[in-house]
Amino acid sequence: MRQISVTVNGTRREADVEPRQLLVYFLRETLGLTGTNVGCDTSTCGSCTVLLDGQSVKSCTMLAVQADGHEVTTIEAMATNGELHPIQRAFHEHHGLQCGYCTPGMIMAADSLIREAAGPLSEAEVRIGLEGNLCRCTGYQNIVQAVMAASQEMQGGVKARAGKGGGS
Amino acid sequence: MIPAAFDYEVAESTDHAVQLLGEHGDDAKLLAGGHSLLPLMKLRLARPSVLIDIGGLSDLAYIKDAGDHVEIGALTRMCDIAASDLLRRHCGLIAEAAGQVGDPQVRHRATIGGSLAHGDPASDPPVALLTVDAELVVRGPGGERTVPASGFFTNFFETALGPQDLLTSVRVPKLAAGTGWSYQKFHRRAIDWAIVGVAALVERDDGTVKRAAVGLTNMATTPLRSAGVESALAGRPASAEAFAEAAAHAPEGTNPPSDTNASAEYRTALSSILVRRALEAAVA
Numbered sequence: 001m002r003q004i005s006v007t008v009n010g011t012r013r014e015a016d017v018e019p020r021q022l023l024v025y026f027l028r029e030t031l032g033l034t035g036t037n038v039g040c041d042t043s044t045c046g047s048c049t050v051l052l053d054g055q056s057v058k059s060c061t062m063l064a065v066q067a068d069g070h071e072v073t074t075i076e077a078m079a080t081n082g083e084l085h086p087i088q089r090a091f092h093e094h095h096g097l098q099c100g101y102c103t104p105g106m107i108m109a110a111d112s113l114i115r116e117a118a119g120p121l122s123e124a125e126v127r128i129g130l131e132g133n134l135c136r137c138t139g140y141q142n143i144v145q146a147v148m149a150a151s152q153e154m155q156g157g158v159k160a161r162a163g164k165g166g167g168s
Numbered sequence: 169m170i171p172a173a174f175d176y177e178v179a180e181s182t183d184h185a186v187q188l189l190g191e192h193g194d195d196a197k198l199l200a201g202g203h204s205l206l207p208l209m210k211l212r213l214a215r216p217s218v219l220i221d222i223g224g225l226s227d228l229a230y231i232k233d234a235g236d237h238v239e240i241g242a243l244t245r246m247c248d249i250a251a252s253d254l255l256r257r258h259c260g261l262i263a264e265a266a267g268q269v270g271d272p273q274v275r276h277r278a279t280i281g282g283s284l285a286h287g288d289p290a291s292d293p294p295v296a297l298l299t300v301d302a303e304l305v306v307r308g309p310g311g312e313r314t315v316p317a318s319g320f321f322t323n324f325f326e327t328a329l330g331p332q333d334l335l336t337s338v339r340v341p342k343l344a345a346g347t348g349w350s351y352q353k354f355h356r357r358a359i360d361w362a363i364v365g366v367a368a369l370v371e372r373d374d375g376t377v378k379r380a381a382v383g384l385t386n387m388a389t390t391p392l393r394s395a396g397v398e399s400a401l402a403g404r405p406a407s408a409e410a411f412a413e414a415a416a417h418a419p420e421g422t423n424p425p426s427d428t429n430a431s432a433e434y435r436t437a438l439s440s441i442l443v444r445r446a447l448e449a450a451v452a
């Protein structure tokens with residue numbers, strides 16, 4: 001067993017874990033945060049996507065010990081004070097889910113994608129940017145629309161500002 | 169899927185990693201981003217008894233201008249390589265190939281050192297580095313040595329790294345001004361490895377090809393350079409006709425696999441087409 005200290009959704013969590021425990025099972029079974037799903041278990045589907053220090057990663061392809069000293073954010077932290085996060089709201093408004101199994105991973109991947117972009121995302125950028133997330137139900141169209149709408153809301157002002165200074 | 173049990177050590181420095189490798193010998197494996205090793209361990213195709221985690225060695229995560237070359241630390245992740253202005257300016261092919269790896273989540277974890285050390289002939293960054301004649305810096309029990317990319321890939325998932333060696337950086341020569349490049353990756357599903365990939369560099373003098381370098385992904389047990397295509401191009405006009413003629417030499421010296429994605433014959437035909445496309449895109 002090895003002691004780790006991981007800041008999960010803003011709270012420092014200390015635990016003794018077996019080195020072979022995957023991050024997704026640390027979240028689901030040790031901490032009881034079952035919002036993060038396991039779909040394929042082979043790094044393909046993206047339903048286990050969480051943020052590690054703000055960037056999207058597949059938590060089925062990381063050991064919990066690799067997160068020691070880092071910050072992990074899961075779907076449970078997206079809504080604040082009962083208010084949906086803009087990406088969650090956009091999925092609701094654009095009907096970006098059916099069974100909902102892929103949705104937590106989609107939302108975490110989208111959050112990372114939107115924040116890394118220099119401005120609002122085009123349809124092509126969303127489609128390529130979500131290539132690591134599979135959905136068996138929706139046919140993607142409404143997911144893409146939801147993410148574009150959320151990106152417009154979250155990053156709408158960025159392009160105008162970046163244009164002035166020529167920054168990235 | 170859960171990996172078999174192992175002991176876990178964290179390397180605090182490059183020296184410490186080399187020391188830990190010395191202590192644990194052949195039973196130990198380095199863990200960088202884990203995106204090749206952990207999937208293998210989950211399938212129990214790999215069962216190292218000790219993992220030495222080098223993921224925290226932030227002094228090996230950098231991209232810096234080193235005069236005639238750009239140096240990339242072994243722990244640098246694909247997302248940072250793909251986004252590097254320095255690389256885009258001096259050797260865009262490497263940034264492009266890194267940006268073609270997997271998906272954003274994979275690129276947030278996968279490192280350039282892990283990609284090279286894994287020695288998978290279907291991987292994208294190794295071929296790009298072979299094509300630009302990169303040099304790899306290795307720390308081992310006997311100190312530091314450099315290995316040219318052309319001597320690094322020895323067989324299917326085998327490299328010139330010994331069991332106690334740590335890859336510390338990659339030196340990427342800056343391309344001569346006006347050198348065109350392209351990486352053509354052919355795959356059917358978004359995040360898959362290349363069925364075939366082609367990296368090309370074309371250096372021109374007026375309308376003539378002064379030097380061409382062409383690398384092939386997934387056409388043998390190692391990444392390959394295509395000597396046949398390269399020599400067919402030298403001194404020829406940089407024209408569509410010359411590119412098509414040279415591209416016919418692409419299958420020479422290859423030994424492509426047959427698998428569920430494609431037969432060897434399919435790969436052979438594809439290699440010529442992708443070489444032609446890569447050459448044309450490089451000068452476009």
Ligand SMILES: Cc1cc2nc3c(=O)[nH]c(=O)nc-3n(C[C@H](O)[C@H](O)[C@H](O)COP(=O)(O)OP(=O)(O)OC[C@H]3O[C@@H](n4cnc5c(N)ncnc54)[C@H](O)[C@@H]3O)c2cc1C
Nearest residue numbers: 198200201202203204205270278279281282283291292335
């Ligand atoms: C879903 C998915 C899709 C992918 N798609 C692609 C793709 O399209 N193209 C592509 O090229 N790759 C692809 N990959 C592979 C990915 O790029 C690998 O992560 C990368 O090749 C390995 O880097 P790593 O840091 O994760 O290495 P690890 O998995 O940590 O290590 C890999 C091997 O290298 C050794 N090693 C690591 N670092 C060093 C070092 N510094 N010195 C010596 N030995 C070392 C380890 O001991 C191990 O044997 C994909 C992976 C996944 C999971």
Ligand code: FES
Nearest residue numbers: 039040041046060
């Ligand atoms: S469960 Fe992790 S990628 Fe599918």
Ligand code: FES
Nearest residue numbers: 098100135136137
């Ligand atoms: S909504 Fe069912 S898998 Fe995406």
